[in-house]
Amino acid sequence: MRFLVPVTIVLLICVNVAASDYVRPKPRKNLEFPWDRKPSSQPQQVHVSLAGDKHMRVTWVTSDKSSPSMVGYGTSAGRYDYMAQGDSTSYSYVLYKSGKIHHTVIGPLEPNTVYFYRCGGEGPEFQLKTPPAQFPITFAVAGDLGQTGWTKSTLDHIDKCKYEVNLLPGDLSYADYMQHKWDTFGELVQPLASARPWMVTQGNHEKESIPFLMDEFVSYNSRWKMPYEESGSSSNLYYSFEVAGVHVIMLGSYTDNDPGSDQYNWLKADLAKVDRERTPWLIVLFHVPWYNSNEAHQHEGDDMMASMEPLLYASGVDIVFTGHVHAYERTKRVNNGKSDPCGAVHITIGDGGNREGLARKYKDPQPEWSVFREASFGHGEFQIVNSSHSLWTWHRNDDDEPVRSDQVWITSLMSSGCRVEKRHDELRKRLMGP
Known part of the structure; x- marks a missing residue:
């Protein structure tokens, strides 16, 4: 469903169902997803991601x-008019040896178009849809997924x-x-991740470090390659991309972030290069709120906040999405506490469905900047309608269907009285120099 919002009208609609008014159903049994290695060249754990302008990266394991x-890929089923060659990697982890992990970039691709593709010259045909070139666009958002019955509910x-x-x-x-379990996760998310880009x-x-034996993030970096090189980053742990009028920055909570x-x-x-005429919405994601x-997890993000929040504020970041806390919370527009x-x-x-359960205890009284909070599994939908208006909806999974438990229209800072363009021009001059 698409929403048409007059630019001259600022709408603010909130649906707030207080946690005290909601009777949570009995917990469901967590399910395990067993993995059985299939010794063949058939593609497994297929997922796609954005890889620069008009390109996507296809990743799979054999x-x-x-x-x-x-x-091989094309716009007609069973017909692959284009071929792309990529590269591969693998890794060892103590007694474990990964399969061959393939990363192949395809494109240029047309926006808002269905492509059919096949990995490695054999196996089943997959299909993906490229994002639109302009608004409207919808993002699904969920952190801390894991591999439980609640994860399956979230994915459904x-x-x-x-x-x-x-x-x-x-x-x-x-x-x-x-x-x-990296392999079982890849199989679990393949139906969705092979059809839409997962960023x-x-x-x-993801750290999984063993002192003197294994470095951090070896498994993550090998399996989930993101467009860090395309965005001028030297690390797969932080990068940015642009899609349909939105500039998205993915930061690393577990790598150095001090000045x-x-x-x-x-x-x-990266912030200095953002063109708010081309991408009027600016979104940031990282793990620790x-x-x-x-x-749960109080003050763990304080150091990163102290160093980086001034940059985000000066650039007029609209939305920040985080995980880590296994619950849902939405704030007012905030800065400096x-x-x-x-x-x-x-x-x-951070309520995607992980095995550790929900973080059920909140501080009392509720801070003035906190609008809505609830300890339930769920996911969010961020529908950006145009350059000035978006609709955020959070769905809890405790119900048999995805109930709209929290919903709000958000007006972009570019269309507000915050003079983002002026602030951003000053930031650009300060950061880039004369």
Whole structure:
């Protein structure tokens, strides 16, 4: 369903169902998804991601080391008018040896178009749809997914959403050193992730480091390659991309972010290059929330907030999505620890369905900047209608169907009285120099 909103009218519609008014159903049994390695060249764990202007990256795994990193694709079923050659990698983790992980970039692709593709010259045919070139566009958003019955419920609900891009602010598989769980996660999300681009950033469960033996993020970086090189980043842990009038920045909560760090310097440069005429919406994702009234994970993001929030504020960031806290919370526009009409809306959505359960305890009284909070599994839909208006909806999964539990129209800072263009021009001059 699409929403048409007159630009001259500012709408603010909130549907707030207080947690105290909601009777949560009995917990469902968590399910496990067993993995059985299939020794063949058949593509497994297929997912796609955006890879620069008009391009997408297709990633899949084969157990046959001789399988080619080749993708045939076209706009008609069974007919592959174009071929792309990519590369591959693999990794060892203690006694585990991964399959051959293929990464192949296809394109240029037409916007808002269905493409049929086949990986490695054999196996089933998949299809994907490219995002539109302009508004409207819808993002699905869910963090801290894992592999439980609640995860399956979240994925089923997202599958019913008419979205173009999925955003995941960290904690994907919850493999936690058991590497075969990366494989089961890849199989679990393949039906959705092979059809729409999944754009992810890392969480604490992706670290998987073993002192003196295994570096951090080896599994994550090998399997979920994002367009960091295309965005001028030196690390797969932070990057940016643009789609349909939106500039999206994915930051790393678990890599250096203090002033002078590579990530900090990259963020300054990336923000300075943003053209708010071309991309009037500016969105940021990372794992650890800065504004959190849940008792879980208090103050873990304080250092990152101290160093980076001034940059985001000066650039007029509209929305910040985070995970980590296994619950849902939405704030007013905030900055420097208090409400600010020119700050960003912060949304914690670490409620995808992980095995650790929900973070049920909130601080009392509720901070003045916190609008809505509830400890339930769910997902969000961010529908950007035009350059000035968007509709955010959060659906809880506790019900048999995805109920709209929190909904609000959000007006972009570009169309407000915050003079984002002037602030951003000043930032650009300060960051880039004469």
